[in-house]
Amino acid sequence: MSTPYASAAPYYARYRPPYPAELHALLADRFALDGSRTVLDLGAGPGTLSLPLAPLVEHVYAVDPEPAMLAEGGRLAAESGRTNISWLRGDAAGIGRLCLPRIDLCVIGGAFHRMDRAQVPADLDGMLAPRGGIAVVTSLAEPWPAVVDEVRERFLGPDHGAARAAIEPGHEIQDLADRLAKSVFSRVEITTWARSTRCTLDQLVGLEFSRACSPPALFGDRRDAFESELRRALLDHDPGGTYTRTVTVAAAIATRPRR
Numbered sequence: 001m002s003t004p005y006a007s008a009a010p011y012y013a014r015y016r017p018p019y020p021a022e023l024h025a026l027l028a029d030r031f032a033l034d035g036s037r038t039v040l041d042l043g044a045g046p047g048t049l050s051l052p053l054a055p056l057v058e059h060v061y062a063v064d065p066e067p068a069m070l071a072e073g074g075r076l077a078a079e080s081g082r083t084n085i086s087w088l089r090g091d092a093a094g095i096g097r098l099c100l101p102r103i104d105l106c107v108i109g110g111a112f113h114r115m116d117r118a119q120v121p122a123d124l125d126g127m128l129a130p131r132g133g134i135a136v137v138t139s140l141a142e143p144w145p146a147v148v149d150e151v152r153e154r155f156l157g158p159d160h161g162a163a164r165a166a167i168e169p170g171h172e173i174q175d176l177a178d179r180l181a182k183s184v185f186s187r188v189e190i191t192t193w194a195r196s197t198r199c200t201l202d203q204l205v206g207l208e209f210s211r212a213c214s215p216p217a218l219f220g221d222r223r224d225a226f227e228s229e230l231r232r233a234l235l236d237h238d239p240g241g242t243y244t245r246t247v248t249v250a251a252a253i254a255t256r257p258r259r
Helices: 004-015 021-030 050-056 067-080 092-098 110-114 119-125 146-156 169-181 201-209 216-237
Strands: 038-042 059-064 085-089 103-108 128-141 187-200 242-255
Touching: 004 067, 004 201, 004 216, 021 050, 021 128, 021 187, 021 242, 038 050, 038 092, 050 059, 050 067, 050 085, 059 067, 059 092, 067 085, 092 119, 103 119, 110 128, 119 128, 128 169, 146 201, 146 216, 169 187, 169 242, 187 201, 201 216, 201 242
Parallel strands: 038 059, 038 103, 059 085, 103 128
Antiparallel strands: 128 242, 187 242
């Protein structure tokens, strides 16, 4: 069955920014991604991690519960000529039922916070090669202007799909490391990259529709009215129509302890 979040898929594919190239280089070096390895992308969405990793490995299994996200990923893969990605419907709770081959690296993006963060590493223990590991990648950003939340709340209500409260990047990264350190993959290394990103008005509106708290389907026949009011509020906030914030990307690489 389709969910409201399905309507976010094309916006997610178009407007979510890519991860930095340094991340892919780090994973290639750490896990010897020489074209012979197999990667599992858990909670893959439209392939934000799968697509740039595909040229570095033999095969990527991109797993996501939302068919619309998988469809967007398949479209992007076809456009870029990536033929070594399998797009599979599934979730973290059912990865054992997918009957995948031995995995060298499991990457997990922002979906990790919606998973059972104790059970997932335990389930992956039986799937990952002896020298394999998990890379959890998360993006922590300064909030957009408050008018974005204000307009959304006027249309959806204060308690409906509210955005997660802002958390200091250092605190959230440390929490991620602590959770992984309690798993069988207890050797954890954290690498971060901070960058300033600038969005146009069109891009910021697209990003809003890409979020789980505000996909287009939630607005029903008020979608156009919401977009119009959001654009007006943003231009009142900054008539220049460009919006800048700092985004910190953190990669937590977790492997089994050395023996």
